[in-house]
Amino acid sequence: MQQVTIKTADEIELMRESSSLLTRVFDYIDSWIEPSISTLEINDRVHNFIVDKLNARPASLGQYGYQFVLNSSVNEVVCHGVPSKSQLLKSSDIVNIDITLEKNGFISDSSKMYVMPEALLPARRLVETTYQAMWAGIRIVKPGAKLGDIGSAIQRVAEQAGYSVVREYCGHGIGKEMHEGPNVLHYGKPNTGMVLKPGMTFTIEPMINQGNAKIKTKKDGWTVVTRDKKLSAQWEHTVLVTEQGYEVLTLRAEEV
DSSP: OOOBOOOOHHHHHHHHHHHHHHHHHHHHHHTTOOTTOBHHHHHHHHHHIIIIISOOEETTTTGGGOOSSEEEEETTEEEOOOOOTTOBOOTTOEEEEEEEEEETTEEEEEEEEEEOTTOOHHHHHHHHHHHHHHHHHHTTOSTTOBHHHHHHHHHHHHHHTTOEEOOSOOEEEOSSSSSEEEEEOSSOOTTOSOBOOTTOEEEEOOEEESSOSOEEEOTTSSOEEETTOOOEEEOBEEEEEOSSSEEETTOOGGGO
């Protein structure tokens, strides 16, 4: 079982700092992402911004042997999409950009869906429902709540909309390590699982499929896709359990 680390006040401040820098990365992407850009160019621009402008470290680079600073998961890609020079965003695409950033020894993790201008209504609906499912889980977070409460809230939103929840991947504790305890499932039963305590930091990052929940990993060993080739969407935030409830450390300006 993974070790769950309760962050001290000083460590929480460092988590806030790395998370604030990560929100700036998404602000930067917002200003130029558009159809015809390659996912590798997105990766390279973000790499330079994190290193040169923010004086921080792209935490995914080299992690588990991964050679890029972000995942770019387009359309039916559930997660871990590998940036490529040949993959150009189309005007109808949806794409998840998932980024980790380390500053002063502490890591933040967040992802955002980008909807291209001509994306169809069913794609837009999936993206919006997945966002609402993430927030349904986040709003559960407070001392005394249980992990199963989070998963149940997410699952209910997704399934009521006719979608399915990917079960092979989950949220995770985060801090000095990218992946710490606890595992945060995006499905489950209320009043089950670990009890939340102030000072816990973890991600909530549901992956919601338009069709069924079955997935497969492509031959590159990274890219995970839906088996039925239908669309998938994901959003992610790093969350702190506070004395009264929760704080979304990676909250972006447009969400305030």
